[in-house]
Amino acid sequence: MTAPMTVTDTPTGPVNPGSWQYRQLNSRAPGLSYLSDALSALVADGHPVMAGTADLQYSNGLARFAARHPDRFVQFGISEQNMVSAAAGIATTGVMPFVATFASFLGLLCCEQIRMDIAYSALPVRLIGHHAGIALGFYGTSHHATEDLAIMRSIAGLTVVNPADGPQLAAAIKASADHPEPIYFRIGRGQEPNVYEDLPDFQFGKAIEHETGSDLTVIACGTMVHPCLEAVRALRASGLSVGLIDMHTIKPLDRDAVLAAAERSRVILTVEEHNILGGLGGAVAEVMAEAGTKALLIRHGIRDEYSLIAPPTHLYRHYQLDAAGIETVVRDILA
């Protein structure tokens, strides 16, 4: 038996500061702290919170929560479906479980457990799908989640939230303490620049209007809010009347915000790190088509294909999902 006898957490190897290993991810992705800190805040407020993950505590930063509240942390190993059904069982005892794993495994691999054991059973479980979209770059399709919004949205009784950044996630988690429905939180990789200051206002189902415009309104969610904000600023600076809505809650969708924007602007452009089918674009399309709005819808995102692999920033550039790309898309539309 050749298994190592002593293994340590303390770096003994590389001394070059450019080198790093997995356990140092938290410091490399500052956005990762918001999840753990928001949960700790709930604990401090006396909420019966429990957190769990499936062998990804450094990727989602829950290692931080686990260190603080070892009695409230459960490690499920690589068995996501067991984790989700167990979270449902946990919730029946009056505990409010938060379980986190990559969005591809949570939203797709556990889709049926989420529907049956959580959404249908109406248990107040909070699901955290992180590294959603194409944030895992060259890890490839297995680690991409460009279907999860469509999938989670099709499930009745589930609230679906896609915060733009860490502060908004923290605010949503805080607000979730009184939210009766189970929630799917879709988040990024913790390296997104912040859009909001600490603990902004958050109301489930109430979109945030950043700018209004008559030429076009961008409706964005999640990681796309920041680049959209940059793009919209540039477009407005060049004289175009372009609005921006942060549609953090995909379900229930803020119909009023959509209809008001469609009343005001000639074009609605949805921007999401997701397939343009069935997700934010799909949800907005349903509202617009049923209301018979005059505005035209254009959906921007992953065009019903599998992403190439590359470092994430390269992919965002390639798919025009960075500020420059989004700006180009808008200019092309308005040209």
Place this chain on the structure above:
Amino acid sequence: MTAPMTVTDTPTGPVNPGSWQYRQLNSRAPGLSYLSDALSALVADGHPVMAGTADLQYSNGLARFAARHPDRFVQFGISEQNMVSAAAGIATTGVMPFVATFASFLGLLCCEQIRMDIAYSALPVRLIGHHAGIALGFYGTSHHATEDLAIMRSIAGLTVVNPADGPQLAAAIKASADHPEPIYFRIGRGQEPNVYEDLPDFQFGKAIEHETGSDLTVIACGTMVHPCLEAVRALRASGLSVGLIDMHTIKPLDRDAVLAAAERSRVILTVEEHNILGGLGGAVAEVMAEAGTKALLIRHGIRDEYSLIAPPTHLYRHYQLDAAGIETVVRDILA
């Protein structure tokens, strides 16, 4: 050990013809034969077909195929995910596998395996999700599938087909021999009245127009085509100009058919045995909102809720998904 020593397939018990057991399902649900017979026809034409199921060979009628081609049939037991990934492995060897189970388990429980191993891997697996929608009546939500169209539609590279009846399923299976993409077939419970004669024309992605009308066009799929046909006949007989399209292929959607109907009619009414979010209604909404059609969309189906339980026909009546209910829905819209 009290396990029975001899167990037989031959009924020895009840003699009353009103009594029946599971193995007699095929004769009670005549629509069940189409699947097996269509696969046998492929075998006869020399196609390297293999069929498999997960402990449901009587529910989907594959028992019939298994009896004829025992060497081409695989029983996976109650392990749907293993079945789907194994089907992908089978397909890599040049075999064309058809695997069948309840739509709730195929489309939801195996969602991630379908995306990764089949759709992304572009392997010519055919997935048969049967008893879709609320066809399993009082078996309840676990056995209902009102999300599968939305889920399967969000997966790139997958063709999604919802045949109206056995003959159309058979025609689609026949056509699938030359179809390069993996396919998700969504079918009913084998008790639907037939809409079509034997082996009608079938083209993936090409909708079938039954009637045209200027007041309203119904776009229906799957089990809903038959009651819609009845309703439309009654509506037309009473002087209303109502059209009907059988949108058997949900993906790729026949955009031209949708746009032509939206050009022609004031209202488009989608009718599906599915959540009105993300499925047929969602797909049609995306086309209409992006094209900026003048027609108004109305979606009919399960309204983002979990169905009550009851015998299926009672549920169809309750949810206005039978001919009378659909007729009422249309009349209310046009009133």
Place this chain on the structure above:
Amino acid sequence: MPTTATAAPAPDPMGAERTLMPAPLTPETIAHLEERARHVRLETIRLIAIAKVGHYSSTFSCAELFATLYYDAMRLRHGEPRWPDRDRFLMGKGHAAVGLYPLLADWGFFPKELLDGYTRLGNPLGDHPDMTKVPGVDFSSGSIGHALSAGLGMVMGGRMMNRRFDVYVMLGDGEMQEGQVWEAAMAAAHQKAGNLIAIVDRNGYQLDGQVDEVMGIEPLAGKWRAFGWEVHEVDGHDVAALATLFRRLKQDRTREKPACIIARTLKGKGVGYMEREAGWHLGYLAPEDEAAAIAEIMGQPASPAIPREAAAQGDAR
């Protein structure tokens, strides 16, 4: 809350929970449990007659398990389905719920009249148990394979809330083929969930036939042991053996390993041809055949039913 009379004495009339120090297993208790198992079978037949299709044989194989759990092993409070310290019961094989409902009604968790509307529109009682609709159902099921995970979650939640209750999870033998069961089994052992008790209804059959032929699961005890569980094998129709085992497990508060009971049963137990015909997993008995089955369950010699015209087409569709 209406309490329509039944043959059985109402459980715990004082509404007190069961004591942890069990009374000796008297012949009266045994007779009572046997009577309750018969009650499960008879009610199953009665309710399926309403639904016009159902899982007779899956329910018959676990009738003694239901009876022993609900009238001897479990700590419950009459009329208090949500008592936080109650023992929990979950069914991986949710399709046997038709046999559970009469017991829940008996415990005063819901009015007995609800049984009469089994599977009818608006009634909460369906083929599978639904916790959002039926008081006393601790967890919903229908998708085979989730229950052990959910039961483990209850253990973990109970731990955090400082509550001590036992969690019983009844699984089908076909269910052993679902991978999630083994995820949960591994996790339960890892978590030292000593108050989690899995019961495998080893009736030898699943939907498509004999388990060993469909997808062999033996050596079953070996699998559970290799996954870190304590395993007990028992005749699942012997209420005395079952009650003794459940009592023993309940009294052992030092156990760290979760316990798996492999209950050897007959699928269809009580109705001869169901025990012998694989197809009876799902079916319907027309009234004459139903009467004969009832007679057989009541211990009367089974008189072969006389062929008759088909009963009116059922209303199961």
Place this chain on the structure above:
Amino acid sequence: MPTTATAAPAPDPMGAERTLMPAPLTPETIAHLEERARHVRLETIRLIAIAKVGHYSSTFSCAELFATLYYDAMRLRHGEPRWPDRDRFLMGKGHAAVGLYPLLADWGFFPKELLDGYTRLGNPLGDHPDMTKVPGVDFSSGSIGHALSAGLGMVMGGRMMNRRFDVYVMLGDGEMQEGQVWEAAMAAAHQKAGNLIAIVDRNGYQLDGQVDEVMGIEPLAGKWRAFGWEVHEVDGHDVAALATLFRRLKQDRTREKPACIIARTLKGKGVGYMEREAGWHLGYLAPEDEAAAIAEIMGQPASPAIPREAAAQGDAR
């Protein structure tokens, strides 16, 4: 097809498949396999330097497995990645693919130049192997737990097509926690998939730490046996032991049971601190540290790297 020179002799220059009657395991073969394992480690370091993040330690633990499979055990044809009778190789632990790519290039399945663009936009080589993009990859992976099912499917398809090949599936020890693995294990035994060979890289660690602490999987051999498999335990860094075992399994054409090899390995094998630090599942080595690691792998005494300014921020993001 360009064939840039490597230190290793090109395999099977005649393009012929391996013979089933193995040559004796000579010291030269052993030395060759060891050299190939070193090659895997060195290429892993080289490629991760391009990606700026990667799974060093997961790949180091199975370097000898890769080498023995691809240069001794498997029946392949040079330059013919789609030869229908080839042996198949699947990875449940797809995140070690960085060590596989150099071998596939060596077999002439794709131009070696592709390696230089590892993980760059437009290049087919990513952290996980992708059958739609990379010739020689028999199945895509990345979602842990699917591979054994897919491998079983290949066995079944091969049977129907009357082809006889062996299917090797390399699994992580953390992967044992995924239920689908046990579904596939049960099914493979039931199907008597004697030509299916699972290899568990028992390196003792997964992402969050020690497997035994995260979610214990022992007794692992007991689990596989209880699921109907023949189990072999072996030192996963001993190429002679590995080659002998693989040859023995290949020659045994009467086996009905699928075979599971539990390969005891060190996660990070070859670089001392990676063997000792749990965090190295994922990471990046700046150039100086990289040079020290290479030296250590080449058997040179590891000279402690001198602290330096941070290397330019990588381009992994």
